[in-house]
Amino acid sequence: MNTYYQPSLCEGDNYLTEEEAVHCARSHRSRVGDSVELVDGCGHRGSGIIKSITKTDVAVSVSNLITDPLQPCERTWLCLAPTKQMERTEWMLEKAVEVGIGRISFFYSQYSERRTLRLDRLRRIVIEACKQCRASRFPLLDEPKAYETLLHEDSEAYSLAFAHYTQEDLRSLDVFAANAPHPVKLIVGPEGGFTATEYRAALTSGYEGVCIGDRRLRTETAALVGVILIGEHCNC
Amino acid sequence: MNTYYQPSLCEGDNYLTEEEAVHCARSHRSRVGDSVELVDGCGHRGSGIIKSITKTDVAVSVSNLITDPLQPCERTWLCLAPTKQMERTEWMLEKAVEVGIGRISFFYSQYSERRTLRLDRLRRIVIEACKQCRASRFPLLDEPKAYETLLHEDSEAYSLAFAHYTQEDLRSLDVFAANAPHPVKLIVGPEGGFTATEYRAALTSGYEGVCIGDRRLRTETAALVGVILIGEHCNC
Incomplete structure (x- = not known):
């Protein structure tokens, strides 16, 4: 049908x-x-x-x-920098929608590889993916923002996580999600990484640094795996 | 580095x-x-x-x-039909490798949309993805086979799961994986679906029908989500 x-x-x-x-x-x-x-x-x-x-x-x-009842994944908010190769961002968006993401925001930070986005094209991808997977609730797709703006936006309603690849010993996202008292707002770092200032800004704004597995995942892979793990482990 | x-x-x-x-x-x-x-x-x-x-x-x-120690995901064997649009299979392969898949086989079944594969190109994608995510153990990428052949191959060493979109009430893959006594061999249906004969053949060969979420996922999305869920829940 x-x-x-x-x-x-x-x-x-x-x-x-x-x-x-x-x-x-x-x-x-x-x-x-x-x-x-x-x-x-x-x-x-x-x-x-x-x-x-x-x-x-x-x-x-x-x-x-x-x-339809609201699923945990549909309360999740994913924030990431668009990738240099736009098709990588586009497939991530399609797949994140298929698995049930609730809200997606793109941000521009110091080392962002891409500074333009065709939001109309991304909106069409969202709708097509929703129809494909028979979702009745479409995710919110926001206008791109500066990193510092997005960092503070609507933060009080969420458990705040900040994923980036590091050798540091961080809590893994699945453990974070399983213990989160609120739906999760997840920031995923750009391909070029964050500056030390940006990293500190996230920590002082209440974000917890988390790791997504022990491999060095591409930005778009980390984003998608993150969404799936939150959907699996979060109870909010 | x-x-x-x-x-x-x-x-x-x-x-x-x-x-x-x-x-x-x-x-x-x-x-x-x-x-x-x-x-x-x-x-x-x-x-x-x-x-x-x-x-x-x-x-x-x-x-x-x-x-490096062998992770559960690296013991997982994913079997699927190549998609009509080859780039969908290619990105799935790249992402499955990034998250740590151990073995991938492609099969041709009655309703397979694609009957040719450039395995040399896929092998390059595997190696590039492994280097990107710093994996030291590269997954096995098999020659494509007929569905019936793959169904029986090496099955005794695995817990056998068979994912396809249905309205039936099946056990979800995460529960299957959490209770699996062996590493998981997961078959994911082609875009055109399986015939009733192919479905019965899987059941009589010891596969359990499982569902991957309650949404109608594309073949390549179901495959990737399946690999991630097995990696999260399987202890073998």
């Missing part, structure tokens, strides 16, 4: 947006009477039947609307 | 292969006296100092050779 994004989802008749209607009619070659699923990106999911269909208009009758 | 692949690693003088020497001399612009690390792909790691260097020849004096 295919899933479509319907921002104004309601019980009864729903008319798909043109983009989704084209997808339904042309790509999936759907027909009247086919069962489909609609999600609104806010946690609601409805099963429906196609009532009428043309190449650009699709009407779906929805009879059963439910609200 | 940069890591280089030295198949014949020994204490004392080591002469890098031409490919690694070029990488060391040109890409990393190393100099006499620089500290480097050599790994042999079999679990041995040596720290050394560059004794001499030209554009194509590098001699490293190794004084301290250690054997």
